[in-house]
Amino acid sequence: MTPEGALPIDVEPAAEAVIVRPHGNVDLSTSPDLRAALQEAVARKQPHTIVDLSQVGYMDSSGVATLVEALQLARRSNGDLILCGLTDRVQSIFQIARLDAIFQIAQTLEDAMGGDT
Amino acid sequence: MMAMMKTAMDQPADIRIQVLSCPSLLAPVRQAIEAWCTLAGAIDAERGRIGLAIDEALTNIIRHGYDHRPDGKIYIDLRRDSTSLQFIIEDEARQVPLSEIRSRDLDEIRPGGLGVHLIREVMDEAVWSHRPQQGMRLMLRKNLVETSKTVLESQHDT
Numbered sequence: 082m083t084p085e086g087a088l089p090i091d092v093e094p095a096a097e098a099v100i101v102r103p104h105g106n107v108d109l110s111t112s113p114d115l116r117a118a119l120q121e122a123v124a125r126k127q128p129h130t131i132v133d134l135s136q137v138g139y140m141d142s143s144g145v146a147t148l149v150e151a152l153q154l155a156r157r158s159n160g161d162l163i164l165c166g167l168t169d170r171v172q173s174i175f176q177i178a179r180l181d182a183i184f185q186i187a188q189t190l191e192d193a194m195g196g197d198t
Numbered sequence: 199m200m201a202m203m204k205t206a207m208d209q210p211a212d213i214r215i216q217v218l219s220c221p222s223l224l225a226p227v228r229q230a231i232e233a234w235c236t237l238a239g240a241i242d243a244e245r246g247r248i249g250l251a252i253d254e255a256l257t258n259i260i261r262h263g264y265d266h267r268p269d270g271k272i273y274i275d276l277r278r279d280s281t282s283l284q285f286i287i288e289d290e291a292r293q294v295p296l297s298e299i300r301s302r303d304l305d306e307i308r309p310g311g312l313g314v315h316l317i318r319e320v321m322d323e324a325v326w327s328h329r330p331q332q333g334m335r336l337m338l339r340k341n342l343v344e345t346s347k348t349v350l351e352s353q354h355d356t
Binding site: 086142170 | 247254257316
């Protein structure tokens with residue numbers, strides 16, 4: 082059960098990957114929940130950590146910072162971190178922060194699983 | 199720049215919001231401000247970006263001004279004229295040296311430090327100052343694009 086106010090996040094194993102799927106808005110109040118889930122996912126030491134953002138309607142810089150931190154953590158573990166399913170609004174912050182070229186970004190979860198970024 | 203600030207400060211606010219420095223209140227404040235932006239004639243893309251910029255400003259106050267204390271006061275005034283939307287955000291927090299408020303080098307790939315860059319990128323004007331007694335003041339202005347102004351003018355005509 083998710084504590085009141087916490088961000089619901091599914092963490093699912095897949096072939097050579099862990100899929101992290103947050104549901105809701107990621108801002109200063111909820112980014113610590115995403116950070117904890119990503120740290121747990123990267124610690125599983127699968128080659129790919131896939132963050133499915135299709136259920137995230139809003140993200141601010143604290144959410145972006147959390148993803149940058151997870152990307153660095155994954156790379157230090159010789160893995161990678163792939164984002165997929167970005168809504169227009171979430172995509173917009175990556176563009177404004179000029180981070181859209183830093184991350185591997187796939188259109189859909191299927192594309193991310195298939196390596197189409 | 200100072201002339202713009204004086205003009206905006208002289209006008210009564212459409213709305214004044216007082217909110218505590220509690221992260222869980224960011225979402226409802228963002229929603230309220232975006233709703234006002236719609237009434238004021240902002241198009242969808244502008245509205246979302248303005249909500250982001252205000253969110254970043256409030257986040258900076260919570261983090262750096264109040265050091266994550268959840269009971270600090272933040273005041274947000276919303277004003278508009280025929281060409282722009284203006285936001286004045288004030289707090290009673292620690293006065294941050296103005297020289298420390300700057301965008302970071304985006305070539306550095308590291309978490310954090312993006313808030314000021316996002317605010318400056320979204321808004322047409324962003325001016326930080328110290329309030330006379332205590333706290334900080336942030337004056338933001340967003341020019342409405344032609345499509346928005348058309349909506350605003352039609353609202354005024356009816």
